[in-house]
């Protein structure tokens with residue numbers, strides 16, 4: 001008899017949100033409905049403006065073409081220290097390529113379900129098409145379809161998950177990933193400079209960096225106030241680069257001063273955020289910031305996240321130059337492969353995943 005694959009975990013039935021929307025349900029299924037305390041509509045830092053148009057907070061904008069100038073470098077330092085998020089303009093990546101990636105991604109999500117299910121995300125894994133970070137039957141679901149691929153090094157790829165349709169999908173992802181890798185390397189060298197470190201510090205430490213891409217497709221939802229597009233989390237990466245499809249509604253929110261703040265993307269810019277790995281390496285000077293995505297009543301939204309992280313082989317902890325009397329060591333040393341395993345085997349839960357590395361303060365300190 002052919003072996004039957006039995007998943008070790010039971011995640012229950014996961015509705016595909018695009019199909020759910022097509023079936024025009026009279027009510028949102030319970031598994032998507034969040035606690036009142038998590039109400040996605042409770043979000044703005046600033047009170048609604050008199051015109052009742054939503055007001056957006058502008059995260060810092062960094063001009064990559066001017067990052068050799070001190071004023072831009074100090075802007076980058078402030079962005080990393082006070083926000084954990086910034087938008088990069090003049091990033092040097094061909095806008096035609098960004099547009100082509102948006103097109104193949106949308107074409108992918110618009111294919112019939114049977115075609116997308118040729119690349120399934122197995123329960124408890126995070127590559128392929130489906131919902132990542134679901135580990136139990138009673139876990140709430142996000143109003144999002146995802147397609148994720150490990151890109152570099154090739155050892156993390158699952159070739160069976162690289163789609164043959166839409167044509168050009170895989171080659172466009174390859175071309176895009178090469179460009180984004182270069183951008184991450186440049187940004188990390190400037191970030192090292194803002195910390196008074198040698199510009200090659202991160203590059204030399206990371207070995208062959210791990211890189212993954214995830215496309216997040218959020219269909220419209222008749223009750224955006226009840227559901228979550230993507231649960232609150234910080235990224236486990238060193239840096240994440242987020243591309244938002246042109247014309248998409250605002251969906252990304254970051255937790256700033258304990259309030260959810262919506263982020264308005266600048267056309268053609270890329271949103272960059274500090275991941276848990278940089279938080280640890282900088283001993284908490286540059287922190288990963290909790291963020292989430294909300295949905296829109298009438299409009300769909302596509303975002304494409306690239307996660308850039310050290311090799312699974314490396315051991316890491318706070319960089320000695322960033323530990324001193326005023327900034328005592330806050331994180332232990334660990335192997336990044338172990339952190340990755342911990343990250344991908346736990347549900348998204350704000351910044352809780354980073355407890356893995358935190359040194360608990362003792363009563364006397």
Ligand SMILES: COC(=O)C(/C=C/C1=C(C)CCCC1(C)C)=C/O[C@H]1C=C(C)C(=O)O1
Pocket residue numbers: 126127132148149150156210211212213214233234235236237238307308309310339340341343344
């Ligand atoms: C919300 O964050 C993520 O989904 C995520 C996942 C990345 C990955 C894949 C989609 C495919 C396989 C590799 C990898 C785990 C990188 C974030 O990436 C971070 C999390 C860790 C840990 C990391 O190294 O990058």
Ligand SMILES: O=C(O)CCC(=O)C(=O)O
Pocket residue numbers: 214216230235242251252253291292293303305
């Ligand atoms: O869709 C978004 O804006 C957020 C995506 C994100 O945070 C992620 O993929 O990790």
Ligand SMILES: [Fe+2]
Pocket residue numbers: 233234235240291305
């Ligand atoms: Fe994220």
